[in-house]
Amino acid sequence: MPQLQLKPAWAEPFGSGGTLSDARFRALSQLIEAQVGIKMPAGKRFMLEGRLLKRVRALGLASVSAYVDALFDGHQFEDELIHLIDVVTTNKTDFFREPAHFDFLRQTAVPELMKLRGSERVCSFKIWSAAASMGMEAYTIAIVLDEMVRSGLRIDYRILGTDISNPVLRIASKGIYDIEVLTQVPDQLAKRYFLRSRDPARAECRVVPELRRHVNFQRMNLMDSTYPVDRDVDIIFCRNVLIYFDKPTQRKVVSRLCSHLRPGGFLMVGHSESMVHSLVPDLKQVRPTIFTV
Numbered sequence: 018m019p020q021l022q023l024k025p026a027w028a029e030p031f032g033s034g035g036t037l038s039d040a041r042f043r044a045l046s047q048l049i050e051a052q053v054g055i056k057m058p059a060g061k062r063f064m065l066e067g068r069l070l071k072r073v074r075a076l077g078l079a080s081v082s083a084y085v086d087a088l089f090d091g092h093q094f095e096d097e098l099i100h101l102i103d104v105v106t107t108n109k110t111d112f113f114r115e116p117a118h119f120d121f122l123r124q125t126a127v128p129e130l131m132k133l134r135g136s137e138r139v140c141s142f143k144i145w146s147a148a149a150s151m152g153m154e155a156y157t158i159a160i161v162l163d164e165m166v167r168s169g170l171r172i173d174y175r176i177l178g179t180d181i182s183n184p185v186l187r188i189a190s191k192g193i194y195d196i197e198v199l200t201q202v203p204d205q206l207a208k209r210y211f212l213r214s215r216d217p218a219r220a221e222c223r224v225v226p227e228l229r230r231h232v233n234f235q236r237m238n239l240m241d242s243t244y245p246v247d248r249d250v251d252i253i254f255c256r257n258v259l260i261y262f263d264k265p266t267q268r269k270v271v272s273r274l275c276s277h278l279r280p281g282g283f284l285m286v287g288h289s290e291s292m293v294h295s296l297v298p299d300l301k302q303v304r305p306t307i308f309t310v
Contacts, residue, residue, distance in 0.1 A: 036082070142174040
């Protein structure tokens with residue numbers, strides 16, 4: 018993780034009141050970019066202030082300006098930094114989001130990787146959801162693969178979900194969601210892979226334990242110089258996070274991700290991120306948002 022100066026050299030004195038001064042906003046945006054690669058241009062200033070209000074109230078502070086002062090005084094910097102990252106990161110996710118990727122997983126990626134394995138009696142797959150959020154992507158992958166096993170395919174699989182946000186990882190690990198998430202899941206799969214609460218007042222569902230056993234979650238920052246992940250991953254999903262990075266950061270992240278893929282493995286990115294093949298020379302484009310090494 019980048020080393021940061023806890024006491025920034027302010028170019029001008031802070032303003033007063035609840036609105037961030039230019040100096041405070043610049044310091045905060047530089048910190049956010051250094052930690053998670055997300056740029057905070059001036060146009061996001063009011064959005065950032067609004068999101069920070071929850072932390073202001075939780076800490077009993079008088080204003081967002083007071084929060085920034087407390088953040089940079091260094092006494093609880095590391096602890097509060099985790100909360101700050103949770104505030105600024107976006108965790109939009111759904112089951113079967115961008116379904117073409119899951120069609121490719123079932124119809125192309127798994128069959129091609131099985132051919133590369135040759136005579137293995139049971140093919141074991143490692144799949145990494147590199148921006149797992151609340152776990153819906155990882156569990157969707159598990160559903161697709163489990164359906165393939167049910168159809169008679171001789172495969173085993175382990176899925177790793179990583180994210181920078183601790184709160185969403187706690188949700189992912191439990192696998193408990195509002196019942197509305199099932200609107201994106203075909204009825205037959207919803208009945209097979211989700212348990213509904215017996216209490217009608219709790220409109221919740223939970224991923225069945227048989228599926229959860231195949232999926233693990235851990236905290237990881239894509240901005241770190243190394244990733245604590247195996248180097249023989251078959252498929253990596255890293256969708257709708259690269260768009261928040263500048264091109265040099267995208268290049269570093271994609272290169273690091275690809276270094277964990279086994280030969281012939283696949284990288285899948287979001288529908289707005291098809292430009293990544295131009296960043297890493299050895300990356301070959303298979304589909305607009307699907308690449309192989």
